[in-house]
Amino acid sequence: MAVVYKCRHCGHKIGELHQHVVDTSMLGFDQLTVKEKEEMIHYQDNGDILIQAICEDCEETLGRHPSYHELDFFIQ
Template structure:
């Protein structure tokens, strides 16, 4: 299973509920090692978590770039 979660606000954006998921079909194979480490994490049960940015946080960052310095955009 792959869960898509906003890395800033923690909002759950989506879920791919399949036992076996081809990471190449999702484009994960095109990420650099550094990108993989910052975007993809694994839960103890084997689920994959893709830490992405939701539309709300993206818009907030575009309008207020200094927010990137905060640990949580919704402070």
């Protein structure tokens, strides 16, 4: 099983953890609301967990262009 972090905007793979057992509280999942969990955490058929996050480049772009926060996707 792997925990894969991908950018929700550009699709870039941010990182990947390979663990047999994952303590979700160590990953901060317990700090998320139910809605945030539904939006960010996706369980794959192969047992992997896909986490939708934001990479540094997209975070920087959002900082320069705050109006992009209104969009679901700002990279075309």
